[in-house]
Amino acid sequence: YKETIGDVDIVIAGDDAGPIFDVFARAPSVERVLARGDTKCSVIIDHGLQIDPRVVPSRSFGAALLYFTGSKEHNVRLRGLALRRKLLLNEYGLYRIGAEERGQEIASATEEEVYAALEMDWIPPELREDRGEIDAAKAHALPTLVELAQVRGDLHTHTNWTDGRDPLADMARRSCAKGYAYLAVTDHSPGLGMTNGLSPERIAARLAEAARLNAELAPFRVIVGTEVDIRANGALDYPDELLAKFDIVSASVHSSFAQTREQMTARVVGAMRHPLVTALSHPTGRLLEKREPHAVDLDAVIDAAVETGTWIEVNGGPERLDLPDTWIRKAIDRGATLVANSDAHAIEELEWMDLAIGTARRGWAAEENLANVRGLDAMLASRKKR
Structure with a gap:
């Protein structure tokens, strides 16, 4: 769940790479084969992505998976720990120095086995960045990370009433089929003209539509919310009497991105x-490889979240993944509550919750750090006092 990638390594357990590479090279999406050897093949698929399948003996699969998962920084630390114990760690196993040539590995079949031989707990892949996870694993102090299966609902979605593609009924039924207890529909406010934001009359119609769906889908609950724009002057795009009609109000910056750090911070913190x-929502406003984060003091944002009880979103949109993982950990350490959302604009985009949870896990998030792992009543009760 790193934000961007270069190429893809696929680790395959097998004794004969030839037939595996034959099948791989004939895959419909493969445009050309760059190289092929005894244990590695490199291909380019559509969109220019390079994929490198690597075949290792079954007994070495765990060590290879650990090695090629990385990160580089994590692997360097592990190899250093091994060397201090007069051991060698590579993609084939953990060995006493000199024994690697004889194939006498101490551990190699599973990642868990390799970590245990180094006297530490298994480290989830999302944490392998050399940001304290190795010391935590040695001290048996790693967090129990939040799981996708623990999510009870999605609190940031859009429908065809604004800039989404699908009707609310379809979004709700898909969410219900996923096993969620609730879905918040948070169509836009009017200020961002291109999104056809909801007028007071359309808000009333949306509330009525949600009531009908709730009668049909009970005990599943459609929650009527809004993604309200934070205007350049810091004002919210709806008056209080309309905001009070929504059970979830998610405030976002969608314009005037070039404001100074002081202006943007005052604008965001004031809304919180x-x-x-x-x-x-999407606190930095970044679009990966398209738009840099706007200039906002995230330390001040976290302080405001803790002070006011405002949740900070972890947005699962592939171009956003926002709040970034390093700031997620800072927010957790300081006691802020997060909410992981898909920001889906179509039914298939509800699956982006997986990316939101993966990003939260990279930030060391546990179940207790997220609002939307709670049941409906507990989630609503945990909102800030209105």
């Missing part, structure tokens, strides 16, 4: 101090 704002 509003008693009807539940959460801050």
Whole structure:
């Protein structure tokens, strides 16, 4: 779940790479084969992505998976720990120095076996960045990371009433089929003209539509919320009497990205101090490889979240993955509550919750750190006091 990748390594357990590479090279998406050897093949698929399948003996699969998962920084630390014990760690196994040539590995079949031989707990792949996870594993102090299966609902989605593709009924039924207890529909406010934001009349119609669906899908619950724009002057795009109609109010910046750090921070923190704002969505405003984060003081944002009880979103949109993982960990350490959302604009995009949870896990998030792993009543009760 790193934000971007270069190429893809696929580790395959097998004794004969030839037939595996034959099948792989004939895959419909493969445009050309760059190289082929005894244990590695490199191909280019559509969109220019390079994929490198690597075949290792079954007994070495765990060590190879650990090695090629990385990160480089994590692997360097592990190899250093091994060397201090007069051991050698590579993609084939953990050996006493000199024994690697004889194939006498101490551990290699599973990642768990390799970590245990180094006297530490298995480290989830999302944490392998040399950011304290090795010391935590040695001290048996790693967090129990949140799991996708623990998510009870999605609190940031859009429908065809604004800039989404699908009707609310389809979004709700898909969410219900996923096993969720609730779905918040958070169509846009009017200020961002291109999104056809909801007028007061359409808000009333949306509330009525949700009531009909709730009668049909009970005990599943459609929650009517909004993604309200934070205007350049810091004002919210709906008056309080309309904001009060929504059970979830997610405030977002969608314009005037070039404001100074002081202006943007005041704008965002001011919105978080509003008693009807539940959460801050995509806090940095970045679009990966397209738009840099806007200039906002995230330390001040975290302080405001802790002070006011405003949740900070971990947005699973592939271009966003926002809040970034390093800031997720800082927010958790300081006591802020997070909410992992898909920001889905179509039914298939509800699956982006997986990316939101993966990003949260990279930030060391546990179940207790997320609002939407709670049941409906507990989630609503944990909002800031209105």
